[in-house]
Amino acid sequence: MNSIPRFSHYRCCLCGKEYSPDQVFYNCLVDGGNLDIILDIPTIRKNNSREAILSSAETSLWRYLPLLPVADPGYHGTPLRLAGGTPLLHPLPLEKKLGLHTLWIKDEGKNPSASFKDRASAVVVARAREIQASTVVTASTGNAGAALACMSAAVGQPAVIFAPKSAPPAKVAQLLVFGAKVILVDGNYDSAFDLTVQAAEEFGWYCRNTGYNPFTVEGKKSAAFEIWEQVLHHRTSNKPLVLFVSVGDGNIISGLHKGFKDLLELGWIEQMPRIMGVQSSGSAAIANAFFAGDEQIIPVQANTLADSISVDLPRDGVRAVRAARQTGGTYLLVEDDAILQAIATLGKVGIFAEPAGATAFAGLQLAVMNGLVTAEDDVLVMNTGNGLKDIRAAMQAVSPAPVIDPDMKSLKKYLGV
Amino acid sequence: MNSIPRFSHYRCCLCGKEYSPDQVFYNCLVDGGNLDIILDIPTIRKNNSREAILSSAETSLWRYLPLLPVADPGYHGTPLRLAGGTPLLHPLPLEKKLGLHTLWIKDEGKNPSASFKDRASAVVVARAREIQASTVVTASTGNAGAALACMSAAVGQPAVIFAPKSAPPAKVAQLLVFGAKVILVDGNYDSAFDLTVQAAEEFGWYCRNTGYNPFTVEGKKSAAFEIWEQVLHHRTSNKPLVLFVSVGDGNIISGLHKGFKDLLELGWIEQMPRIMGVQSSGSAAIANAFFAGDEQIIPVQANTLADSISVDLPRDGVRAVRAARQTGGTYLLVEDDAILQAIATLGKVGIFAEPAGATAFAGLQLAVMNGLVTAEDDVLVMNTGNGLKDIRAAMQAVSPAPVIDPDMKSLKKYLGV
Numbered sequence: 001m002n003s004i005p006r007f008s009h010y011r012c013c014l015c016g017k018e019y020s021p022d023q024v025f026y027n028c029l030v031d032g033g034n035l036d037i038i039l040d041i042p043t044i045r046k047n048n049s050r051e052a053i054l055s056s057a058e059t060s061l062w063r064y065l066p067l068l069p070v071a072d073p074g075y076h077g078t079p080l081r082l083a084g085g086t087p088l089l090h091p092l093p094l095e096k097k098l099g100l101h102t103l104w105i106k107d108e109g110k111n112p113s114a115s116f117k118d119r120a121s122a123v124v125v126a127r128a129r130e131i132q133a134s135t136v137v138t139a140s141t142g143n144a145g146a147a148l149a150c151m152s153a154a155v156g157q158p159a160v161i162f163a164p165k166s167a168p169p170a171k172v173a174q175l176l177v178f179g180a181k182v183i184l185v186d187g188n189y190d191s192a193f194d195l196t197v198q199a200a201e202e203f204g205w206y207c208r209n210t211g212y213n214p215f216t217v218e219g220k221k222s223a224a225f226e227i228w229e230q231v232l233h234h235r236t237s238n239k240p241l242v243l244f245v246s247v248g249d250g251n252i253i254s255g256l257h258k259g260f261k262d263l264l265e266l267g268w269i270e271q272m273p274r275i276m277g278v279q280s281s282g283s284a285a286i287a288n289a290f291f292a293g294d295e296q297i298i299p300v301q302a303n304t305l306a307d308s309i310s311v312d313l314p315r316d317g318v319r320a321v322r323a324a325r326q327t328g329g330t331y332l333l334v335e336d337d338a339i340l341q342a343i344a345t346l347g348k349v350g351i352f353a354e355p356a357g358a359t360a361f362a363g364l365q366l367a368v369m370n371g372l373v374t375a376e377d378d379v380l381v382m383n384t385g386n387g388l389k390d391i392r393a394a395m396q397a398v399s400p401a402p403v404i405d406p407d408m409k410s411l412k413k414y415l416g417v
Numbered sequence: 418m419n420s421i422p423r424f425s426h427y428r429c430c431l432c433g434k435e436y437s438p439d440q441v442f443y444n445c446l447v448d449g450g451n452l453d454i455i456l457d458i459p460t461i462r463k464n465n466s467r468e469a470i471l472s473s474a475e476t477s478l479w480r481y482l483p484l485l486p487v488a489d490p491g492y493h494g495t496p497l498r499l500a501g502g503t504p505l506l507h508p509l510p511l512e513k514k515l516g517l518h519t520l521w522i523k524d525e526g527k528n529p530s531a532s533f534k535d536r537a538s539a540v541v542v543a544r545a546r547e548i549q550a551s552t553v554v555t556a557s558t559g560n561a562g563a564a565l566a567c568m569s570a571a572v573g574q575p576a577v578i579f580a581p582k583s584a585p586p587a588k589v590a591q592l593l594v595f596g597a598k599v600i601l602v603d604g605n606y607d608s609a610f611d612l613t614v615q616a617a618e619e620f621g622w623y624c625r626n627t628g629y630n631p632f633t634v635e636g637k638k639s640a641a642f643e644i645w646e647q648v649l650h651h652r653t654s655n656k657p658l659v660l661f662v663s664v665g666d667g668n669i670i671s672g673l674h675k676g677f678k679d680l681l682e683l684g685w686i687e688q689m690p691r692i693m694g695v696q697s698s699g700s701a702a703i704a705n706a707f708f709a710g711d712e713q714i715i716p717v718q719a720n721t722l723a724d725s726i727s728v729d730l731p732r733d734g735v736r737a738v739r740a741a742r743q744t745g746g747t748y749l750l751v752e753d754d755a756i757l758q759a760i761a762t763l764g765k766v767g768i769f770a771e772p773a774g775a776t777a778f779a780g781l782q783l784a785v786m787n788g789l790v791t792a793e794d795d796v797l798v799m800n801t802g803n804g805l806k807d808i809r810a811a812m813q814a815v816s817p818a819p820v821i822d823p824d825m826k827s828l829k830k831y832l833g834v
């Protein structure tokens with residue numbers, strides 16, 4: 001354990017019980033609730049100016065080190081130092097088509113292993129080094145595992161990944177190439193999750209599981225800090241930014257919410273964005289709880305082509321419900337067909353999103369149709385992963401290409417000229 | 418045609434014949450030689466300080482606009498403004514393993530469509546807008562097409578892509594998702610190339626073909642400018658940097674060479690890097706010419722799993738031979754097995770390269786073994802594309818993952834504990 005804790009304590013999101021930094025690793029020992037990592041905000045504010053962060057030369061998520069619960073991990077020149085720092089796109093044709101004041105898309109596909117999950121894995125691996133973990137393990141539908149495998153490879157940290165055997169081939173290929181020990185299970189994500197927790201306990205491995213390890217949210221909140229720098233810091237509108245994010249196990253939306261809460265507590269923003277969670281109608285456990293008006297997460301039989309957000313039992317459901325409820329946001333449900341259409345729509349402006357990434361944009365389209373956002377709104381959509389991660393799905397979003405003989409006669413015949 | 422030419426003239430690399438900016442579009446009208454775009458270096462030097470470029474806020478290749486033959490294309494907030502600006506990695510385990518003074522890897526997989534080719538396509542599309550091209554067309558083994566499709570989508574430019582039907586599925590998926598008209602030909606890259614040239618002539622399309630359109634090299638040279646900023650500008654060693662780059666049609670190595678020549682002429686570098694071209698032994702037309710001591714490019718029957726550099730008749734062979742010969746470099750030939758091993762080796766430090774990208778690293782390993790580089794050398798290896806582009810190849814580089822039942826008994830049995 002690090003000698004100087006970088007955070008003051010953990011607090012259970014359900015019962016409020018607090019733990020000291022060296023007391024626990026994962027969820028609340030009483031009720032299994034997700035633990036929030038509580039920073040010592042007054043001290044951070046005293047020791048760090050926002051100007052120092054805004055003028056940092058570091059372009060990755062490590063520019064926010066003063067707001068993270070880990071010490072500087074080093075490893076400059078490795079992919080660990082390239083997590084985060086993703087670009088903000090401003091696709092005018094889509095903005096116009098949707099009739100919005102401003103539309104931004106934050107492209108998380110530019111992360112080292114090509115998904116948002118690198119943010120979580122970078123911070124978890126930094127934590128693993130601090131506590132001198134022998135092995136880091138995670139369950140994953142693919143992206144979290146690829147991210148852990150990539151960040152572990154970057155620092156020479158042994159890693160074990162459990163994934164359902166149905167994970168897209170590109171994601172499995174990534175896991176293997178990054179040199180992790182990969183074990184596919186003849187079951188779904190949830191069965192891989194349970195097995196990972198047991199294996200970690202039995203073998204003394206450090207478990208990165210999403211919605212279980214409190215540090216994943218701390219990595220993911222860095223995207224909120226970037227949105228602050230890229231958008232909020234410059235904005236003059238007094239209407240809240242409207243943020244669309246796809247939701248599977250609920251950890252990304254919880255991470256974004258945590259980041260904005262940190263910024264609000266620091267006094268660096270005055271207003272929370274409205275956070276809109278978008279789920280596939282085939283994997284809607286969190287949206288169901290939101291619409292039921294409570295926080296009780298009832299498992300579903302998930303069935304959606306958006307594999308990254310296909311989850312029977314979301315592991316960070318309660319905080320995910322609150323992220324929308326406490327910020328004036330809501331949940332939206334979209335069909336797989338709408339997700340495929342969103343892949344094609346984003347592609348036409350040069351953005352290649354995986355299904356879970358396009359889900360957020362599909363949610364925006366639905367929100368516009370239903371008047372949940374209007375022409376005065378500034379909207380930011382998170383694209384959580386690169387389309388190269390799942391080309392099987394991409395091919396369903398488009399018509400196949402014709403094959404012709406390589407001569408002008410065949411070409412003209414095909415073109416009908 | 419633009420009213421104020423951004424370059425003084427073209428010059429044929431074979432016969433030296435010069436053309437004015439509005440006189441030609443493609444290769445030399447006399448002998449078909451590749452045309453170099455000649456900048457007015459004295460004027461550029463007079464009007465631009467190197468300090469202004471070094472302190473530019475633009476992070477993409479457009480920071481080098483004063484050294485490019487196109488006007489500022491605009492399109493801020495689109496993928497066109499994200500081409501280039503790729504990170505430099507410094508993998509210490511590989512540096513140590515190879516016994517080099519310094520080893521850098523420049524990761525071109527971070528480009529918008531995940532390959533080096535975005536650099537060329539960004540500048541060609543900017544040119545296409547200047548000359549008000551109705552349609553841009555290219556032949557491609559996949560990456561150049563994906564790059565053109567992405568950059569065209571970014572600016573709303575209609576694009577047509579011809580690719581061999583054997584192109585990796587991920588690359589075809591990219592082409593289609595970006596909304597280009599995609600036509601697969603029942604033939605190889607060379608037959609797609611010829612058809613593209615004919616179609617461009619007959620239909621009045623603007624042809625981006627590599628080694629045919631002079632602007633591709635001008636886009637690709639931006640990587641040399643970045644190497645100048647990221648490495649050469651800070652270096653104190655008086656030994657030349659040694660640069661490894663994979664070679665297919667010869668256009669990337671020619672682009673890098675052109676960039677360094679521009680910098681030398683500007684007086685911003687004093688010494689050229691040694692440029693080492695690496696070809697697959699199954700696609701060695703340019704290396705063959707280099708080793709024969711002349712510039713005559715004799716076509717081969719290409720056969721390598723590195724599809725991006727599998728070319729029967731390289732279209733930029735002469736300049737590619739010169740890039741190594743004029744800089745004290747050489748050519749290296751590597752087997753497909755070595756390319757697959759290089760994919761796995763790079764993966765273990767968190768870098769996922771496609772076969773053509775890993776080829777350069779395989780060349781470095783061979784060069785170390787043969788004493789072509791030594792412990793005093795600083796080496797930079799270009800990874801030209803993201804491994805997600807070709808997972809079929811990646812899966813050949815690794816052992817498949819086991820599938821087990823999701824319980825501890827099965828796990829322990831697999832682990833042998």
